[in-house]
Amino acid sequence: MSDDGLSRRQYLSTVGGTAVTVSLAGCFGGGGGGDDGTTEITAGTAPGFPPFEMKQDGELVGFDIDLLEAVVDETDYTLAGWEEFEFKSLIPALTNENIDVVAAGMTINDERDETIDFTDPYYSSNQAIVVREDGDFSPSSLSDLSGRPIGAQKGTTGESTVQSELIEPGNLDESNYNSYGNYVLAVEDLQNGNIDAVVIDEPVAQTFAAQRPVTIAFTYETGENFGFGVRDGDDEFTQALNDGLSTVRDGSTYQDLTNKWFGQQ
Amino acid sequence: MPPLPLQSDWAFVVGNLDLLLVGTGVTVALTAASILLGFLLGFPAGAVEVYGRGPLKRAVETAGVVLRGTPLLVIIILLFFGLSVSSSAFVTATIALGLRSAAYQSQIFRGALQSVDEGQLEAARAVGMGRLQAIRSVVVPQALRRSVPGFQNEFTIVLKDTSIAIVIGLGELLTVGQNLYQGGQSTAALEIFLTVSLIYFVLTFVTNRSLDYVDDHFSIPGGERA
Numbered sequence: 059m060s061d062d063g064l065s066r067r068q069y070l071s072t073v074g075g076t077a078v079t080v081s082l083a084g085c086f087g088g089g090g091g092g093d094d095g096t097t098e099i100t101a102g103t104a105p106g107f108p109p110f111e112m113k114q115d116g117e118l119v120g121f122d123i124d125l126l127e128a129v130v131d132e133t134d135y136t137l138a139g140w141e142e143f144e145f146k147s148l149i150p151a152l153t154n155e156n157i158d159v160v161a162a163g164m165t166i167n168d169e170r171d172e173t174i175d176f177t178d179p180y181y182s183s184n185q186a187i188v189v190r191e192d193g194d195f196s197p198s199s200l201s202d203l204s205g206r207p208i209g210a211q212k213g214t215t216g217e218s219t220v221q222s223e224l225i226e227p228g229n230l231d232e233s234n235y236n237s238y239g240n241y242v243l244a245v246e247d248l249q250n251g252n253i254d255a256v257v258i259d260e261p262v263a264q265t266f267a268a269q270r271p272v273t274i275a276f277t278y279e280t281g282e283n284f285g286f287g288v289r290d291g292d293d294e295f296t297q298a299l300n301d302g303l304s305t306v307r308d309g310s311t312y313q314d315l316t317n318k319w320f321g322q323q
Numbered sequence: 324m325p326p327l328p329l330q331s332d333w334a335f336v337v338g339n340l341d342l343l344l345v346g347t348g349v350t351v352a353l354t355a356a357s358i359l360l361g362f363l364l365g366f367p368a369g370a371v372e373v374y375g376r377g378p379l380k381r382a383v384e385t386a387g388v389v390l391r392g393t394p395l396l397v398i399i400i401l402l403f404f405g406l407s408v409s410s411s412a413f414v415t416a417t418i419a420l421g422l423r424s425a426a427y428q429s430q431i432f433r434g435a436l437q438s439v440d441e442g443q444l445e446a447a448r449a450v451g452m453g454r455l456q457a458i459r460s461v462v463v464p465q466a467l468r469r470s471v472p473g474f475q476n477e478f479t480i481v482l483k484d485t486s487i488a489i490v491i492g493l494g495e496l497l498t499v500g501q502n503l504y505q506g507g508q509s510t511a512a513l514e515i516f517l518t519v520s521l522i523y524f525v526l527t528f529v530t531n532r533s534l535d536y537v538d539d540h541f542s543i544p545g546g547e548r549a
Contacts, residue, residue, distance in 0.1 A: 105502050105505060108505075113505070113506045115339070144490050144492070147490055150404040154407055156407075240501070242505045243512065246513075
């Protein structure tokens with residue numbers, strides 16, 4: 059026994075008492091403040107969409123990551139951390155409260171708007187049609203893609219464009235469309251010559267064009283807007299994010315971030 | 324046909340081996356936890372299917388049929404987004420893989436238990452053992468030995484199926500690999516896939532060899548080895 063004056067019995071009761079106190083505190087603590095104005099929120103994203111979000115050296119980085127963190131900094135909320143999902147799992151994760159906000163280059167559209175809410179737009183994008191750099195195929199409009207094997211990522215607006223502008227009007231055979239789990243594989247398949255074009259968000263296409271032997275043949279104007287996804291009815295939080303967003307846009311932060319992530323092309 | 328891009332980016336893979344090893348650690352932990360949960364539920368379930376009767380047996384059989392008939396992806400998504408059993412992706416993936424493995428393992432053990440000759444049970448009863456004692460002391464030790472080959476299969480399946488946890492963002496081996504080539508720093512998709520496959524292969528090879536050793540060591544001595 060050490061000579062700190064505690065008997066074995068005293069020692070045990072002290073330690074035991076502490077353990078009980080700690081575990082009770084564990085039960086009553088947590089549960090995200092609320093009244094004290096420092097509610098913690100968790101953000102969700104889907105890496106693999108450079109330069110909006112990707113993993114580099116094990117770290118989650120990108121325009122969406124920096125922007126959301128800057129926006130939340132302007133609010134009374136604090137960002138507890140990031141959760142990563144596949145893109146198509148993000149909306150279920152949001153509605154099931156695994157996360158509180160989606161920052162994943164998500165286009166605001168009616169279909170998604172039925173399930174979740176969006177903040178004000180924070181970025182505008184069109185769809186780019188990417189082809190091989192040294193290939194002999196250089197389309198200049200969507201109709202040039204008829205009869206060619208083309209690809210896009212599952213669940214994205216690139217895929218919607220292919221569906222609504224090419225397949226539904228009958229300009230492209232369903233069997234000519236290849237759907238990929240992510241854009242990197244689609245571009246890989248393009249490089250290998252298995253498909254002739256990839257339909258993808260313009261800023262992401264620019265990143266690919268800068269890094270790989272592919273080039274943007276033309277862009278298709280869709281006037282899409284990216285917004286942060288929030289739970290339906292989470293109005294107070296949405297308003298806070300919108301206010302934060304306009305503060306960030308008014309200052310120099312937004313410009314700094316676009317220069318940082320889109321500047322080098 | 325263009326050449327396969329094999330020449331390029333092995334340096335990128337080597338430079339990120341530490342990340343892949345972290346992912347490997349998650350994969351191994353997830354496999355171990357799931358196999359253990361599968362055994363703790365699957366072994367009794369197998370025994371109930373062989374020796375049980377009435378509603379308990381029917382309930383176990385039904386649960387097994389449902390779990391074996393549902394794609395793992397659906398089980399994971401249901402548990403995570405539907406029932407929200409845990410906010411931890413690791414815990415949810417363990418439960419999903421563990422339940423599915425229990426359903427498979429129950430059949431491994433059912434087969435092994437049924438393979439022990441009925442005469443042994445009768446003989447054990449004849450020398451005065453109770454039914455439970457006869458099962459526990461005579462049938463189960465032999466059945467466990469015979470279940471090793473089936474269990475090797477199950478281990479291999481669970482190990483590779485951990486990669487489906489990618490859908491709820493768990494940072495296991497394949498997720499880490501995918502994040503690497505999707506990070507925009509590299510074109511090494513194929514190299515990363517090959518490396519990840521090699522790691523899975525080493526894991527399954529080492530474990531299967533270990534289980535071979537266990538099988539040899541505990542194999543039933545005597546005349547049954549034809």
